Amino acid sequence: MKITVPGLLALLVAIPALAAEPALLILTPLQIERAGLVTLRPRVAAGNSEHPQAGTQSRLSGRVMVPNSGLNLASAPLPGVLQKLLVDPLQTVRAGQPLAEIYSADYLTLQQGYLEALSAAEVADARAKRDESLFKDGIIAASRLEEARAQKMQADALFEEHRQSLVIAGLSQAGLARLKSAADLSAVLVVTARMAGSVLEQLATPGQRLETGAPLFRIAESSKLWIELHATSTESALIRAGNAVTVSGCDKPGRIVSTSQHLSNANQSVTLRAEFNSPGSCLKPNQFVEAVVDSGALGAGTLGIPTSAVLRTGGQDYVFVRDGGGFRAARIDIVARGGDLVWAKAAIPATTEIVTQGVATLRGAWIGLGPETTGPQPAEKT
Numbered sequence: 001m002k003i004t005v006p007g008l009l010a011l012l013v014a015i016p017a018l019a020a021e022p023a024l025l026i027l028t029p030l031q032i033e034r035a036g037l038v039t040l041r042p043r044v045a046a047g048n049s050e051h052p053q054a055g056t057q058s059r060l061s062g063r064v065m066v067p068n069s070g071l072n073l074a075s076a077p078l079p080g081v082l083q084k085l086l087v088d089p090l091q092t093v094r095a096g097q098p099l100a101e102i103y104s105a106d107y108l109t110l111q112q113g114y115l116e117a118l119s120a121a122e123v124a125d126a127r128a129k130r131d132e133s134l135f136k137d138g139i140i141a142a143s144r145l146e147e148a149r150a151q152k153m154q155a156d157a158l159f160e161e162h163r164q165s166l167v168i169a170g171l172s173q174a175g176l177a178r179l180k181s182a183a184d185l186s187a188v189l190v191v192t193a194r195m196a197g198s199v200l201e202q203l204a205t206p207g208q209r210l211e212t213g214a215p216l217f218r219i220a221e222s223s224k225l226w227i228e229l230h231a232t233s234t235e236s237a238l239i240r241a242g243n244a245v246t247v248s249g250c251d252k253p254g255r256i257v258s259t260s261q262h263l264s265n266a267n268q269s270v271t272l273r274a275e276f277n278s279p280g281s282c283l284k285p286n287q288f289v290e291a292v293v294d295s296g297a298l299g300a301g302t303l304g305i306p307t308s309a310v311l312r313t314g315g316q317d318y319v320f321v322r323d324g325g326g327f328r329a330a331r332i333d334i335v336a337r338g339g340d341l342v343w344a345k346a347a348i349p350a351t352t353e354i355v356t357q358g359v360a361t362l363r364g365a366w367i368g369l370g371p372e373t374t375g376p377q378p379a380e381k382t
Helices: 005-010 015-020 029-035 105-136 142-168 173-182 359-366
Strands: 002-004 024-026 038-040 057-065 071-075 080-085 098-103 188-192 197-202 215-221 224-231 244-247 254-263 270-277 288-294 303-306 311-313 316-323 326-338 341-346 354-357
Touching: 024 359, 057 270, 080 105, 098 215, 105 142, 105 173, 142 173, 224 244, 224 288, 244 270, 270 288, 303 354, 311 359, 316 359, 326 359, 354 359
Parallel strands: 002 024
Antiparallel strands: 024 326, 038 354, 057 224, 057 288, 071 215, 080 098, 098 188, 197 215, 224 270, 244 254, 244 288, 254 270, 303 341, 311 316, 316 326, 316 354, 326 341
């Protein structure tokens, strides 16, 4: 069926009928120029699973999150009174950096116990060595040597217990060395960061009395962050674990690590999780971002069509294609969306010219509205 533009106003064609028998819209060169029709050929997916067709990308929005493995709670290792906070919320900290000072009598007691255990271990070691020598000379019995060895083992175990208690309390190896050499005791316990990151939240204030384990700061590790992205079921169908994810401002891409198997009740979207290692300052926890996700390979022959060319009506998607001396609507089945393109299956040759501009004009003609006829029409050039 052919329809000429001058006769469109008098002809109202129902969409279902057109879907069954595509109408061929005949336009003259001047009418094409006046309608601003622009056509181009679609891109064609190669169908290579190892090297997806360039441009098969999805632009998705999401929020930056800290994985559970990257969250750390700095807490009081011993009871005491919080004297000073040395960092502020949102501040970046390095591993081992002092975070707070706590006055703790228990900490002082631990140091005293450590020095006593150290002294006892040294005495037991000296006695065991002396008895070893005496036993070799036949001066003492074997039972006395065994007793000295047992006392040394007990003293060493007690010393190690006190040493571990101080390490758990946050005393560094350098601090242990100073304590051992100079007996430099202090009731001020310094809490340090166990990993590099940024301070998300302050959970205590100076002057507060703290029990063992009382929280001081919540810290997010900066070496690994997640982005939870939201995609339609169509977009997520071609996205797999391992696909690259790029965010503007980040030097290194991230990777999709998991995909939700359920749709969100709120917006019927699929949640995708992307992981970024060492993102630097380009990503911050709770930041809203837009990311470009490389989709998986498309089947051979899948067409990449500009979104401006797609017309949706009656629950179906169409494009207008050049057919000889006219244009007709062709149905397409979209399998993926990304950026300015949709990827679709269609029963049209890859060499077909698709209308990318002026679609609204052809749509009006297609459903029988016809072009605007107000005002004199210029004569066509011959």
